[in-house]
Amino acid sequence: MNSAGLIVFDALLLLSIVGLAWASLATTDVRRSIILFMALGLVLAVAWGRLLAPDVALAEAAIGAGLSGALLLAAAHGQPSPLPPESTNAPRNHGAAGMGMVLRWAITLLCAALAGTLVWALLHAFSNPQHDMLPRAISANLAASGVSNPVTAVLLNFRAYDTLLELAVLLTAVLGTFALGQATPGYRPAGLVFDGLVRWLVPVLILTAGYLLWAGAHAPGGAFQAGATLAAAGVVLRLAGRTRIGLPVGFMLRMIMAAGVGVFLLVGLTLLLLGRPFLGYPPAWAGSLILMIETAAMFSIAATLLLAFLGGQPESTDVNAVANRQREEDPRC
Amino acid sequence: MLTTQILYALAGCVLLALGVRGALLHASVLLRIVAINIMGAGVFLLLIAVAYRGPGLAADPVPHALVLTGIVVAVSATALALALARRLQVERDDG
Incomplete structure (x- = not known):
């Protein structure tokens, strides 16, 4: 595949990953959330393939998307859907509504700060030359490991x-x-x-x-x-x-x-x-x-x-x- | 540095932060467990992106092994969390 095609593919893949994660977390319907999470697992398996990690792709497709989803859906079986009233964010009075809103925004901002810090640390790490000591040690000793x-x-x-x-x-x-x-x-x-x-x-x-x-x-x-x-x-x-x-x-x-x-x-x-x-x-x-x-x-x-x-x-x-x-x-x- | 590596790592950070937010804000236990799984997926994305060395080059197998371990541990932790949630529901219904 040429590089322009690959960039479009990457962009689509990343958009679906972030979009599916967002959609899975935005809904309060448990079943919908679980099914979107399973879809996320399958798209992630494609991403592992793209990043040359076929072993992880196989495990993700079988476990991350398949078995985790089956476990969660089995647990959701018998759960009321839509959720009980205390879990929807319909507040009882204005004071509680204000507090709830402030709390939601505070948590959202803190999570954004967490992401920002991580990104900063990553970019810092990426700007240094990468160590390849471990991969080299592995390829040097692979012959003695008994597997290829x-x-x-x-x-x-x-x-x-x-x-x-x-x-x-x-x-x-x-x-x-x-x-x-x-x-x-x-x-x-x-x-x-x-x-x-x-x-x-x-x-x-x-x-x-x-x-x-x-x-x-x-x-x-x-x-x-x-x-x-x-x-x-x-x-x-x-x-x-x-x-x-x-x-x-x-x-x-x-x-x-x-x-x-x-x-x-x-x-x-x-x-x-x-x-x-x-x-x-x-x-x-x-x-x-x-x-x-x-x-x-x-x-x-x-x-x-x-x-x-x-x-x-x-x-x-x-x-x-x-x-x-x-x-x-x-x-x- | 490789643009691909940075882009996928950034998506990993976004997934992690979204997962933390969901785990803190959802009231339903099941939705929280899903959110924690998405957090984990973000960490896996980060690790696999770091392991990527570019097209045609073999990726670093150590993060791959870590993520494989992580996926299996995540599913067993999810199973335990779901069993706890089920028991919690039973206790609540009885009490």
């Missing part, structure tokens, strides 16, 4: 410790949701057309997840994108009203949830016992160790995201009986 995709090399080798802690954050978040309540009731069985689509879509999603996991070593992809795609298969099954969505129950579920952190720690500690630094893979084994950790991480991430969509611990008794009971209690579902 530099993003996977950073995530699973050079900064593996961060990724281990990230998986721990995921596990903590899902344990937090478990502590807060039971899973939401399922949906009614889907119609013929959607059910037919699901029969095709789910195997394709599972296959795509496997491909993304394998491709992560040398091309855009990896455990996060694969896990999100696998979770999407479960979400689709759930939306179609299936009671079995690929999640095990009881002990097996707990094993899968902990598999990512567990395998990661096991590899790290084994290496420690063999006299190497924690998570300092020997170059000859690095590729296989990374694939092993990523496989475990993919299952953990998929289970975690799916449990997040369910909104809590699924009941470990007979799934069908529970679903039927819930359907009787709540005829809408």
